[in-house]
Amino acid sequence: METWQILLIIIVVLVVLIAFWYIGTMNGLRRGEVKVSEAESGIDVALTKRFDTLSKMVDTVKGYTKHEAKTFENVVKWRKGMPDDLTLEQKQEFMQKLNQVQADINVAVEQYPDLKAEKVFTNLQHSIADVEEHIQAARRLYNSNVSMLNSKIVSFPTSIVASRIGMAKKPFFEAELEKRADVKMDF
Amino acid sequence: MEKTLTYFQEKKQKSEWITVVSILVFILGIVLLVISGETTWIMSLGLVLAAPGFIGIIVGIVLFNRTISKFKSMYLKDYFSTMIEEGVYRPKKGLSQSEVYACGFIKRADRFKSYDYLSGRLDGIDFRSSDVHLQERQVYTDSKGNRKTKYVTFFKGRVFQFDFPKKLDHRLQVLERYRPRDGYKYQKVDLESMAFNKKFNTYATDSHTAFYVLTPHFMEALMKVEKNHPGKIGFSFFDEHMRFAINNNKSTFAIMPFRKIDEKLVEAFKEDVEGLYEIVDDLKLNRNIFKEE
Structure with a gap:
């Protein structure tokens, strides 16, 4: 076999190997992205469930407290539940608002011992505790997937493929979000 | 409780002694059988020691297992039922x-x-x-x-x-x-x-x-x-x-x-x-x- 033929074969083999690696890496990144999206849907499901449970709690509390607490006004505004097209940052904001509602409910409950003893309410408290565990799990799963994807995106040579297909680092879902004035939400 | 433990310990100890003594007698009997050669009375003595030695080992083991079994089914059973709720x-x-x-x-x-x-x-x-x-x-x-x-x-x-x-x-x-x-x-x-x-x-x-x-x-x-x-x-x-x-x-x-x-x-x-x-x-x-x- 001629030298140029050997060289040609080596070049073809190298090009094929690089092409396989490129496709494999790209698919790996896409799979990672899908996992992140799935985990984000998990957060949505948990947040919606928390919203529903909190709404039921508010209804129960309202039966006891006749005054118009700020808490309840907030929830009334959110009657439609969590909007579908929220960004991750807005979801974090939504979670913070739900935290506030729950804190307000807890304050209200302290003033009404009979409410604390009511079976429906205690069951809702159990439900909300479980829902919160689900939110934490969804958040940790999401962050874990984001962490894995981000480390791939910034690592060489995967970073070359990531930039070629326009994949950027994903944001983490923080447990506690600092209040930001520039984010407005109208439900 | 202490009395019961002593009772089981004594029974277990007795079974262990029977086993140990029987093993020694059995080994002595086997040694005599091996070294007896043509001497009939040594062979007979060997047989006389090995046979009851073997039976003694079996008896000792059976007694040991029976004692452990009784200790578990009588003593431990009561002990755990008082120690654990619905035990x-x-x-x-x-x-x-x-x-x-x-x-x-x-x-x-x-x-x-x-x-x-x-x-x-x-x-x-x-x-x-x-x-x-x-x-x-x-x-x-x-x-x-x-x-x-x-x-x-x-x-x-x-x-x-x-x-x-x-x-x-x-x-x-x-x-x-x-x-x-x-x-x-x-x-x-x-x-x-x-x-x-x-x-x-x-x-x-x-x-x-x-x-x-x-x-x-x-x-x-x-x-x-x-x-x-x-x-x-x-x-x-x-x-x-x-x-x-x-x-x-x-x-x-x-x-x-x-x-x-x-x-x-x-x-x-x-x-x-x-x-x-x-x-x-x-x-x-x-x-x-x-x-x-």
Whole structure:
């Protein structure tokens, strides 16, 4: 076999190997992205469930407290539940608002011992505790997937493929979000 | 209690002496038979010593086993029933095959044996457990080319089933050198803790379930359980149960020859049970905050 033929074969083999690696890496990144999206849907499901449970709690509390607490006004505004097209940052904001509602409910409950003893309410408290565990799990799963994807995106040579297909680092879902004035939400 | 322990110790000691003396007599008889040659009276003396020596060994062993069995079924049974709420101890019974294999990571055995069943309620949490001995059949060819069969132990330890405060629709297994064997489609999950991932392989039919069960505190508690229970350990979670198995080549309530039946022995068994209370507490299994009334 001629030298140029050997060289040609080596070049073809190298090009094929690089092409396989490129496709494999790209698919790996896409799979990672899908996992992140799935985990984000998990957060949505948990947040919606928390919203529903909190709404039921508010209804129960309202039966006891006749005054118009700020808490309840907030929830009334959110009657439609969590909007579908929220960004991750807005979801974090939504979670913070739900935290506030729950804190307000807890304050209200302290003033009404009979409410604390009511079976429906205690069951809702159990439900909300479980829902919160689900939110934490969804958040940790999401962050874990984001962490894995981000480390791939910034690592060489995967970073070359990531930039070629326009994949950027994903944001983490923080447990506690600092209040930001520039984010407005109208439900 | 002390009087009863003394009673069992005396009976056990008696059986041990019978066995030891019989072994010596039997050995002496065999030695005489070997060295007797043509001398008839030495051969006769050898036979006279070896035969009752052999019978004595059998009698000694039977008496020993009977004493241990009575100690367990009379003394330990009462002891555990007072120590554990709704405590049930059955030395000759164990978990059923379906209960053991429900762990999902224990290989099916050709020979199955379970014993020393203990169940009850710890801090409001129901549990069931027993020692399990599993063997698999192996066919091999000896040096003469004959095909032979032997049974090899691959699991000897204890299997537990606890009530779990979270209701799970998906399956989760946290395993140390095991792998899922129940036929479900598991995916390997990496948690945030590097130390935990290094110690255990986590498999779940749904990743969310892994993160839901394995909170940072729970991961630490599982590591502590693993540290306190040497051996190959595996945990599985499904429905409303946590199951775990420790393959440590031990029988939990075994009493070896020449080990005294006394307060110290009972204290050691008590510590085993107290270890279960610790597991319930560490894993916060008694925290039924999610269950509706």
